[in-house]
Amino acid sequence: MRDVVEIGLGKTAQRGYHLDDIAIVPSRRTRDVDDVSTAWQLDAYQFQIPCVAHPSDATMSPATAVTLGQLGGLGVLNVEGLWTRYEDPVKVLDELASLDDDAPTTRRLQEVYAEPIRPELIAERVRQMREGGITVAVRVSPQHTLALAPVILDAGVDILVIQGTLVSAEHVSTNDEPLNLKEFIADLDLPVIAGGCTDYKTALHLMRTGAAGVIVGIGGDEWSTTDTVLGIRVPMATAIADAAAARRDYLDETGGRYVHLIADGDISTSGDIAKALGCGADAVMLGEPLSLSAEAPAQGAWWHSAASHPKLPRGGFGTAGDDPLGSMERVLYGPADEPHGQLNLFGGLKRAMAKCGYRDLKEFQRVGLVLDR
Amino acid sequence: MRDVVEIGLGKTAQRGYHLDDIAIVPSRRTRDVDDVSTAWQLDAYQFQIPCVAHPSDATMSPATAVTLGQLGGLGVLNVEGLWTRYEDPVKVLDELASLDDDAPTTRRLQEVYAEPIRPELIAERVRQMREGGITVAVRVSPQHTLALAPVILDAGVDILVIQGTLVSAEHVSTNDEPLNLKEFIADLDLPVIAGGCTDYKTALHLMRTGAAGVIVGIGGDEWSTTDTVLGIRVPMATAIADAAAARRDYLDETGGRYVHLIADGDISTSGDIAKALGCGADAVMLGEPLSLSAEAPAQGAWWHSAASHPKLPRGGFGTAGDDPLGSMERVLYGPADEPHGQLNLFGGLKRAMAKCGYRDLKEFQRVGLVLDR
Amino acid sequence: MRDVVEIGLGKTAQRGYHLDDIAIVPSRRTRDVDDVSTAWQLDAYQFQIPCVAHPSDATMSPATAVTLGQLGGLGVLNVEGLWTRYEDPVKVLDELASLDDDAPTTRRLQEVYAEPIRPELIAERVRQMREGGITVAVRVSPQHTLALAPVILDAGVDILVIQGTLVSAEHVSTNDEPLNLKEFIADLDLPVIAGGCTDYKTALHLMRTGAAGVIVGIGGDEWSTTDTVLGIRVPMATAIADAAAARRDYLDETGGRYVHLIADGDISTSGDIAKALGCGADAVMLGEPLSLSAEAPAQGAWWHSAASHPKLPRGGFGTAGDDPLGSMERVLYGPADEPHGQLNLFGGLKRAMAKCGYRDLKEFQRVGLVLDR
Amino acid sequence: MRDVVEIGLGKTAQRGYHLDDIAIVPSRRTRDVDDVSTAWQLDAYQFQIPCVAHPSDATMSPATAVTLGQLGGLGVLNVEGLWTRYEDPVKVLDELASLDDDAPTTRRLQEVYAEPIRPELIAERVRQMREGGITVAVRVSPQHTLALAPVILDAGVDILVIQGTLVSAEHVSTNDEPLNLKEFIADLDLPVIAGGCTDYKTALHLMRTGAAGVIVGIGGDEWSTTDTVLGIRVPMATAIADAAAARRDYLDETGGRYVHLIADGDISTSGDIAKALGCGADAVMLGEPLSLSAEAPAQGAWWHSAASHPKLPRGGFGTAGDDPLGSMERVLYGPADEPHGQLNLFGGLKRAMAKCGYRDLKEFQRVGLVLDR
Incomplete structure (x- = not known):
């Protein structure tokens, strides 16, 4: 049963489980x-793989967004990143690619x-992506959505990703008029992906x-320091499974509107992808795993957008290491010549589904799970 | 529910949770x-941040107590430390700042x-602090309180901190007349902070x-060895949440007397501060985190007072390392140029509170918690 | 009681326990x-020790299969490995034995x-084993069973091991006619060992x-990467104990047919062997432990068959290290001159059984277990 | 409540807790x-500290047994060790003291x-100890008790320690006449300490x-490999608390016979001693901690008797390292000049008892415990 633990008299905490805590269980x-x-498929857009790029400048340029789109995933460019500055x-x-560990990388x-x-x-970056013939998606922060939306929409994107470390439907501010997501989305013609959220x-x-x-999760990975900085x-x-319950309840409440869950955090191998989808996600957001591909703009270096915060950076800078593992195509589809689940990410997913006897992603959300004691 | 575990036939232990075990949960x-x-605010004294200095000579001199006070926190000088010897x-x-790891540091x-x-x-040290225009607080051990109180009170402190590794309201002794805290405090005109306690x-x-x-906790950190030496x-x-329950019950029992809880232990980052307050503390006691500031008297070296015990030392000596991270102002308020939660401690706290939608510290004590499985 | 945990709203996982989590408990x-x-004893074949070789080319050649058989265990040659290529x-x-860590070993x-x-x-390899006077067993994958069975059976093996990473009794394929294990086995005159399975x-x-x-388990060991690649x-x-329950239920359902469980995974010391049998296994499959013997064909190097998968390798390559620990006889029966449970594997098992007061393997399956908190 | 966990269908394990899992809790x-x-006090013999030496040749010679006895503890010489060979x-x-890590130490x-x-x-060794004016105790294994008892008893020991890795009251053998402990002890005039046991x-x-x-426990410490070799x-x-329940039940069953529990395992610091006694032990058996004293016969090297087993060694050899920490007196009573709980072992215990408000060992067995989540 669900564990709600009294950590002290009258103060409870809910137990939560990480992807590392669980594994998928083959069935008969x-x-x-x-x-x-x-x-x-998201709205009218079809994808060969349930793969959305985490909008980090380390991996997403207009060119790599096009490459990922052509390979069957969804590239996302950050319109508040280096390409628009x-x-x-x-x-x-x-x-940045040439910085080493001794450098003041955060500074x-x-x-x-x-x-x-x-x-x-x-506008220019969106044009470059559109020329690649892909589904064009860009990311904007909730703080800048109202200001940047006109130029983004004018440029002609297909999908808008409104993503902050944490996005709520109810932001309170005494200074600015905060973004009212509901009204904003109602006025739009295009599908919006919003997040991250955690419950x-x-x-x-x-x-x-x-x-x-x-988006479920806050892009946590081994470079993320949200825990030490914010205590979050x-x-x-658990976050994915809880959000999947919200998806079911919302489906019922609306009589059929299915909202897709995109898991963003703790996903670095094909095994992690399988687990995230097995917990109920519809797609995964890949950050650092794509930095290992030959096309990565920062040549293997890796950072989150929060890592550059001017006053409270919340992520480390992963310096570029060895040669890339392979092309983005090999990262996604193999063949792999290393056994650690970093190449052939979606070939690994496919094989995991096959070993468990499932045919498609929706079915696979029902896969059995085991929890390490 | 609360776990009381039978570790052997007829012998129970209560499960306890560390700050590392939990995280705060953003809400909607x-x-x-x-x-x-x-x-x-404690008694009549107002502070910009809920920050009390752990009274170690490594971080607290009359000068740094003044600096911390001017920056909005509460400095505490140990009147049984080097400055009075x-x-x-x-x-x-x-x-001490120049000792290296090979030196017999404990000796x-x-x-x-x-x-x-x-x-x-x-008297001289109190005078130096008073000249800085701050709220003056000093720490004395329960063993020496009766002997040193006259000179301390004469010197004119604002707040008295009576702190031992563990302080109980009922100390038993067959040799000396032990300190009767209740009578002692009743006779005083100034507010007393007492502890640590753990239940x-x-x-x-x-x-x-x-x-x-x-004070809740015994100043435990990675240099503390109370566990290996005393088994404690x-x-x-858990300790904070339990003490918060005592605060509620005492508030009820007295019809309104609110006693502040100051958490002293396992707090080294802004994330830890957020968690300690989220568990119910009113303020945190900072020890080693302040040793990273440029003003620290021991220039980065760190030790607890128990580390110098003549017969049973209970803490290691952290030798001074690299350059300081920044001024005490930057340690408290940033800007940070490192992502590990050691700079901008209270900027980090503020952002954690904002991400969870809370306005002030009292509200934030209700924040949701998650427990790693 | 059995823990089924709700990891998120409406999504459960079953707690599972590793051999490392448990220990056997001596009784009065x-x-x-x-x-x-x-x-x-398996079918008509008797063995001195409950030891089946994991069919890796690193440890099993026709010669070492003979050696193991003569020493009282069951050697198994992979007919899809190097000896038939x-x-x-x-x-x-x-x-392969000379490759070092820097080499592209997977490639x-x-x-x-x-x-x-x-x-x-x-045919030639089977002949070589038969000449050794041992019980002859070979391993074939489920995918190649139908194609290779005629030549294997003609060659005259005693026991057929049909082993894939995961084998189910119901494989679904739209392209090929999949192996129907039940019909296949019904037509055979010789005993079949099939697996691995996990529930x-x-x-x-x-x-x-x-x-x-x-076979219970998928040969997991520290070189296995099934977790990171497949999420499995x-x-x-837990897997052994669950399969032992299946054995009991099948015994009841058939009125007496006893199917042997061979544990394949996480077994590297004599202590692990004792634990696996104590959980209910009838025998253990040994992989890497045999690579430490002087006779090992790859001279100490170690890999699983999945490690050579052309597109999705799922295991590392353990390079040959120091001198072998001893002859295969010493690995199995000692004397040991190291204290880490890698020599005298079955002498260690025997002593564990003696310390717990048991006489034979079947009795020992009832041994008490303790779980680290 | 006590956790009995179903690790697989129909197979249970009891959760057990290590000393590291718990801590003692100060009370009001x-x-x-x-x-x-x-x-x-054991039988008629009084001791200043509840300290029994683990009978390893690395720490116990006739001379060090005398030293320990004079310091208020109980030395125990192994009559099957080097001093009788x-x-x-x-x-x-x-x-042995000069062997280094590269040497074939086990061999x-x-x-x-x-x-x-x-x-x-x-006889000679017992005479040497008796001359020291101490309570004389020797250890014999259950296998050799019948053969060696006459010479041991003739030599005039005060306390006989019958200790094997695991000793049961019911040893079954088809070859030899096994030791019947009950009859053997009934015929003796002197008190016997027997063990180890675990439940x-x-x-x-x-x-x-x-x-x-x-004796409760099997002398497990970081050099012990009983887990990897035997799965135990x-x-x-948990073992101590369970044995304490047996002590209570036996006290009731006999109307007042109190049997002392001596904890042997996982005790290396003063904090561990406090925890073991807090779980219900009457005394602790110290092995490796005494090897750090200047008097240790092997000058800092450390091994269990099982480490020299001719066919199945079950313990590593700890090579002598740095200079000794101090004299045996300082190891037991301080003063300590290191903060890790290895010096002033019983001063640490005393202070732990004082911090928790207890007066004597029997009271201290009731101390509260906390379990890390």
Whole structure:
């Protein structure tokens, strides 16, 4: 049964489980791997794999967004990142790629992100992506959504991702007029993905804003320091399962509106992808795993957007290491020549589904789970 | 539900939870960070941040107590430390700051603390602090309270901190007349902070002595060895929550007397501060985190007072390492240029409160918690 | 009681326990070690020790299968390994044995296993084993069972091991006619061992196919990466105990057909063997432990068959290290001159049984267990 | 409540807790350390501290047994160790003390212990101890008790310790006439300490043999490998508490016969001693902690008797390291100049008792415990 623990007299905490705590359990049936489908559809957009890029400049440029889109996933460019602050960010990316562990990496991130956003570059970047013939998605923070929305929409994106470390449907401010997500989305013609959130209630409220997709999690990975800085840590298995319950309840409440859950956090291997989907996610958001591909703009270096916060950075800078593991195609589809689940991410997912006897992603959400004692 | 576990036939243990075991949970609302207040008031004294210094010579000199006071926290000088044993302790501090890991650091601590306390220096140190225009607080051990109180009170302190590793309201002795805290406090005109304690009952008894504040915990950190030496280890999340229950019950029993809880142990980052307050503390006691500031008298070296015990030392000596992280102002208020939660401690707290939608510290004590499985 | 945990709203996971989580508990009786028997019998074949070799080329050649058989265990040769792909695999094995950690070991494995299987070599290898006068067993994968069975059976094996990472009694395929295990086994004259499986239901279904033995587990060890690649991890203590329940239920359902359980995973010391049998296994499958013997064909190097998968390798390559610990006889029966449970594997088992007062393996399955909190 | 966990269908395990899992909890009272007594009495013999030496040749020679006895503890010499195999074992001890980590230490132990036991040396060693004016205790294994008892008893020991890794009241053998502990003890005039045992039932049966003391635990420490070799691991907190329940029940059943529990395992610091006594032990058996004293015969090297087993060694050899921490007196009574609980072992215990408000050992068995989540 669900554990609500009294950690002290009258103060309770809910037990939460990380993806590492669980594993998927094969059932009595197995299936040919060729009979398994990983197809995913969000609104009118179809994808070969349930893969959304985490909008970090380390992995997402207009070019890599196009590459990922052509390979069957959804690239997402951050319109508050380097590509909209610099006419030519390649020089900046090259410098960041060359930083080593002894360098004041956080300070350098803070400096390069101090450059102001130039709206005209947003249009330019969207144009570059659109030319690649892909589904175009960009990320904007909730704070800047109202200001940047006009130029983003004018530029002609297909999907808008409104993502902050934590997004709620009810932001309180005494200074500014805060973003009213519900009204904002109601006025839009295009599907919105919003998040991250970490619990049932916030997930449900975000669904009620009209979002087509809700991001679960805060992009936690080994470079993230949200725990030490804010005291916030998200047990992803529990967060996903709770949000999936919100999805079911919202489906019932609306008589059929299905909102997709995109898991963003603690996912670095094909095994993690399988577990996240097995907990109930519809798709996964990949950050650092894509930094291992040859196309990664920062050549293997890795950072979250929160890592460059001017006053309270909340993520480390992973310096570029060895040679890339392989092309983005190999990262996604193999063949792998290493056994650690970092190459052939979706081939691994497919095989996991086959070993458990499932045919498609929706079925696979019912897979059995085991919890390490 | 609360776990009381039978560890063997007829022998039970209560499960206790550490701050590391838990995390705070954002709720459905978020708030502007500028709308959040971290103000704290103890008796008539107001503070900008709920920050009390752990009275270690490594971080607290008359000068740094003044600096901390001017920055909005409460400095506490140990009147049984180096500043009341030496006319000029700077030479001793400099020597301790220069010790390296191979040195017999514990033995050296024992030697420098073997020097007797000189009461006239107590008056001098209090005078130095008073000149800084701050709320003046000093720490005395329960064993020496009766002997040193006259000179301390004469010197004119604002708040008296009576702190031992463990303080109970009922100390039994067949040799000396032990300190009767209740009578002692009743005779005083100034607020007393007393502790540490680790459980509901001792906390309640300490509240009944008339203390304005109760210290929860024994200053445990990675340099503390109370566990290996005494077999005593304090799960701070549980200890704080239990003491908060005592605060509620005492509030009811007295029809309104609110005793503040000051958490002292396992707090080294802004995330830890958020968790301690989220468990129910009113303020935190900071030890080693302040040793990272440029002003620290021991220049980065760190030790507890128990580390110099002549016969049973109970804490290691942390040798001074790299350059300080920044000024005390930056340690408290940022900006941070590292992502590990050691700079901008109270900016981090403020942002954690904002992410969870809370306005002030009292509200934030109700924040939701998650427990790692 | 059994823990089924709600990891999120409406999503449950079953707690599973690893062999490392448990220990065996001595009871009120002890026994002379010389009065203890480790004899095991499968179908008509008798063994001195409950030891089946994991069919890896790193440890099993025709020669070592003979050695193990002569020492009282059951050697198993992989008919899809190097010995049926190469006329003289010794050169390949020598090369693999000389690889160091910097080499692209996975890629080299993929290359050497890309060589096609030559059916005529199967007959030759079986002949070599038969000449050793042992019980002859070979392993074939479920995918290749139908194709290779004729040549295997013609060659005259005693026991057939049908082993894949995961084998179910119901494999679904839209392309090929999948192996129907039940029909296949019904047509055979010789006992079949099938697996691995990981849960009660699959174990029961495999028993109903007519298998004489069922493999529990997927050969997990510290080189295995099934968890990171597929998200599948098998808590062996739970998997064995669940399969033992299936064995009991199948015994009842058939009025007396006893199917043997062979535990394959997380077994590297004599203590692990004792625990696996104490959980209910009838025998253990040994992989890497045998690679420490002087006779090991790869001279100490170690890999699973899944480690050479052309597109999704799922295991690391353990490079050959120091000198072997001793002959296979010493590995199995001692004397040991190291205290880590890697030599005298079955002498250790015998002594564990004696310390707990048991006489034979079947009795020992009832031994008490303790779980680390 | 007590956790009995179903680890698999129909197979249960009892949760057990290690000393590391728990800590003692101060209560509302504190006490002067000078008012605390650590006195212990076994049968007619009085001791200043509840300290029994683990009979390893690394720490116990006739001389160190005398030293420990004079310091208020109980030394125990192993009559099956080096001192009864060699006329002058000092040369052997010196050689062992000089072995380094690269040496085949286990093999060397096996060799030096291959020398036969010389009964005349038993008498000589007992005489040497008796001359020291101490309570004389020797250890014999259950296997050799019948053979060696006559010479031991003739030599005039005060207390006989019959200790094997595991001792039961019911040893079954088809070859030899096994030791009947009950009859053997009934015929003796002197008190017997017997063990180790690990559970309630065996403890109770050992009490019923008439033993004055029962050893709980198997001397497990970081050098012990009983877990990897035999699969046996003893959660000491649970084992002690269970045996304490047996002591209570036996006290009731006999109308007042109190059997002392001596905890042997996982005790390396003063904090561990406090925890073991807090779980219900009457005394602790100290092995490796005494090897840190200047008087230790092997000059800091450490091994269990099982480490020299000729065929199945079950313990590592700890090579002598740095200089000794101090004299045996300082190890037991301080003063300590290191903070890790290895010096002033019983001063630490005394202070722990004082911090929790207890006066004597029997009271202290009721101390509260906390369990890390």
